[in-house]
Amino acid sequence: MSRQHSVIEGPAVGGEPEVEGRPMRADARRNNERLVAAAREVFAREGGGASMDAIARQAGVGVGTLYRHFPTRMDVVQAVYCTDVDTLVHTAEEAVADLEPWPAVVAFLEAFVRYAQGKRTFLNELREAFDKNPELRLDMLERVEGSMQLVIGRAQGAGVVRTDVSGQDVMQLVGPMCTNATLSEEQSMRLLNMILDGLRKPS
Amino acid sequence: MSRQHSVIEGPAVGGEPEVEGRPMRADARRNNERLVAAAREVFAREGGGASMDAIARQAGVGVGTLYRHFPTRMDVVQAVYCTDVDTLVHTAEEAVADLEPWPAVVAFLEAFVRYAQGKRTFLNELREAFDKNPELRLDMLERVEGSMQLVIGRAQGAGVVRTDVSGQDVMQLVGPMCTNATLSEEQSMRLLNMILDGLRKPS
């Protein structure tokens, strides 16, 4: 068990190695961030089967370093996934803080579609990680649902989104849609627009 | 492209290498059958990640032989899957030929549950094969649906199964149920009994 998956050991966010002892050395923290970013890039470019060597090379470090930060291939997948969820949650918070209720819904759902589509490149790997660690799935699902509900609920409160659907409903609708491998960026945006029209409360 | 996947080149059944030229040599045919059986056993025992060496060893042949029959790991998965479907289709035909309409439904659905549960051991591999070869999925789906409809339709005609559901409906209900990883043999049989009760026409 490495210290890196704080996610599965507690409620902390993923990928950020805040150990209880002294803080990480500056180079270690820098490399940790680099590695996650590199992994995301390589997965996107080469698919879920990308090799550990390729990830280390992309990050400009040796494989030893990669393995010290993430003891297992699956830990890399988890870390990338967790930071993706972090980003999504952050997007929701920002949207709620900066935008009017309806534009916030639009912005968040667009981000959600991008997020869900990004998962397609390493869906198999993710499924494997979930199989081996069901808690991870539940944790992440909960966080994503929370964000969705935050944005949708606020818009419902403001009277601009119909109240007979929940954030969870929307997720169940949009998520699987994006998982479909044969779905173009453009197609998904058209469908999203349709969904948004259906979601908006007729004035 | 090897000659083995007749499935993806035409309507022939899977796993049976009936080439257009002269028939296979006796030893080759024997080994082909052995290999598929061995693969099924090893996948069941060791999971979808089982190695090619293990399969060849189980079949009592060299890996070279395995690779001549199935050029790729995925071809082995396909072959096992296709013969499973063959068996299921055969079960349906036998049930219709030998049993009364209702017992045929019971027998076939029990076989279907066993079939679907057997897929769980190498679900990931199967998904990969389907991704790379969507035609295979459609072909197999069609054959399974055909069998289901054969058995259910006959029972509907005989007035022992309610007519407001189709064979496809039943498949969509039972298939996903079995795919669930956390489902005991016993649990699935209890659920199946419940489904059968719901399916039977009240007399």
Add this chain to the structure above:
DNA sequence: TATTATACGGAGGGTCCCTCCGTTTAGCAA
């Protein structure tokens, strides 16, 4: 029985995941 097209076996090439350990360096105390 002799011939030959066909099939077989398994060593080994290439890749991948991961480990181990000698080398380097960040952070701190004097």
Add this chain to the structure above:
DNA sequence: TTGCTAAACGGAGGGACCCTCCGTATAATA
């Protein structure tokens, strides 16, 4: 600033796996 030490780094290499190649064995045929 300088030394010291715990922490982090790099990459060779072990072991497993997929697949290829080719010399050997054998079924089918004449």
